[in-house]
Every structure is written in C-alpha cells, then in structure tokens.
Amino acid sequence: MIPREQEERETEHKEPEKESIEVLKKMLGEAEKKAEAYLSGWQRAQADFINYKRRIEQERSDFTKCANASLMLSLLPVLDDLDRAFASMPPGSDGLQWVEGFSAIERKFRKILESQGLTEIKAIGEPFDTQFHEAVLLGKGKEDIVVGEVQKGYRLHDKVLRPTKAIVGNGEGEEKEEKC
Helix, strand or coil: CHHHHHHHHHHHHHHHHHHHHHHHHHHHHHHHHHHHHHHHHHHHHHHHHHHHHHHHHHHHHHHHHHHHHHHHHHHHHHHHHHHHHHHCCCCCCCCCHHHHHHHHHHHHHHHHHHHCCEEECCCCCCECCCCCEEEEEEECCCCCEEEEEEECCEEECCEEEECEEEEEECCCCHHHHHHC
16 A cells, blocks of 8 residues: 555645646746847837937938028128129239139138038029029020029039029020021
C-alpha cells in the first residue's frame, strides 16, 4: 500500500504543478501582450513627436520665408528707383566718382538681395505667362511675346514675389519681320 499512496501523492502533487504552470503561461502571455501594446504605443508617440518636430521646423521656415518676402517686397521700390536713376543719367557721366559710388552701392544691394533668394524674372523676348507676367499694354511685336517691361518682376526662391508688368506683342509687325 505504500507505493500506491506514494503514487497518489505524486499525482496530487503534479496536478497543482500543472495548474500553476498553466497559470504562469497565461500570465506570461498577458504580460507579453501588455509589453507589445506599450512598445507600439511608445513607438507611435515617438513617431508623433518626430512628425511634430518636423512640422514645427516647416512652420518656422515658412514664417521666415514670409517675413523675408514682406521685407523684400518693401525693398523693391528702392531697387526700382535705383534702376530709374541709372537710366536717367546724362550721357558721359559714366566716369564720375559719384556715379561709380552709386554703382557700387547698387551692386552690393543687389548682391545682398540675391543672397536672400531674390531673382529677377526674365521677360523681354519670352512668351507671355500669366504666372510670371502681368499684361499692362499691347505693343507691336510677335503675338503673345513680351516686347517690353513697365516694371521688373521678381521671385523669392520659387515663389513669384512681384510679377513683371509687361508690354505684350499684338501680332503687328510680325509679317514684315517674316518677309525679310
């Protein structure tokens, strides 16, 4: 009888062991699920934070560009005045010191504006494009080709800051040019 009692005791002892192993496995599975949920939540939070930083940097960059655009737009009339002043200089004044001084100032001013991303829009001889040109007059010349400028246009980086006020050809004089 002793072996039988011992066998019963071992069986009783094994069953609680099996139950506790099953409970531990179940608890481990739940803990692994929680760990995965926490890990995925952390990864999402990290990705959200990276996206937030990127968005803030983009907004800061856009704000700076907008502020630069406003400043550049307020400086363009000064550039226009310099162009008009040089265009109205009497002939033979090229060698005068004060003219050379103003030329140096104008070159430096343009260089500073260009270093900030300002570029002149090429217009004369180009096809009329409503993205870059504003038609203010029609003149003799090839149809839909810019034949003159009333006011220069400028871009700041890739954005049109001020379109060129252009004189657009109306097609008159085209036939004469083709016959030659």
